[in-house]
Amino acid sequence: MERETAVRIGAGFAGGMRMAETCGAVMGLGLYRAAAESTTAERRESVCQAAKQFIAEFERRNGTLICRDLLACDIRTAEGMQAAKDRNLFKTICPRMVEDAAEILESIL
Numbered sequence: 001m002e003r004e005t006a007v008r009i010g011a012g013f014a015g016g017m018r019m020a021e022t023c024g025a026v027m028g029l030g031l032y033r034a035a036a037e038s039t040t041a042e043r044r045e046s047v048c049q050a051a052k053q054f055i056a057e058f059e060r061r062n063g064t065l066i067c068r069d070l071l072a073c074d075i076r077t078a079e080g081m082q083a084a085k086d087r088n089l090f091k092t093i094c095p096r097m098v099e100d101a102a103e104i105l106e107s108i109l
Contacts (some may be wrong), residue, residue, distance in 0.1 A: 023058075025094070026099035050108050057104045062097065070097060074091050 058065060066073065071089045074080035084090060 021067060021099050023067050023070055023101075025097040053108055054101075054104050057107075058100060061100050061104075 032086070055065060064068060064070060068080070071084055072095055073083040073087075075084050
C-alpha cells in the first residue's frame with residue numbers, strides 16, 4: 001500500500017477516533033489480514049483470531065487499548081486535549097503505540 005493511502009485511511013483513527021477510546025494504532029490488522037472475500041463471519045474467522053492475539057499482546061505491553069488511559073488524559077475535553085499538547089503526548093506516547101502495533105502486527109503476520 002502506498003504511504004499516502006495508508007495515511008489517508010488512518011487519519012480518522014487518531015485519538016481513538018477523537019473519542020479517546022480504542023487506540024487508532026490497532027486499526028492496521030484488517031488491512032493486512034482480511035481479504036476482499038471476508039464478507040461473512042466464517043470468512044473473517046482468521047482475522048478475528050488475529051485480532052484477539054493482537055489485542056492481548058497490545059494490552060500486555062501497554063496495559064490497555066483505551067486512548068485516554070494510554071495518554072492519562074481525556075482528549076475529548078478541551079482541558080484534556082490541552083494537557084496532551086502541553087505534555088507533548090502526541091509525539092511521545094502515540095509514536096510508541098504505533099511502533100508497538102507495527103511490531104505486534106509483524107509478529108502475527
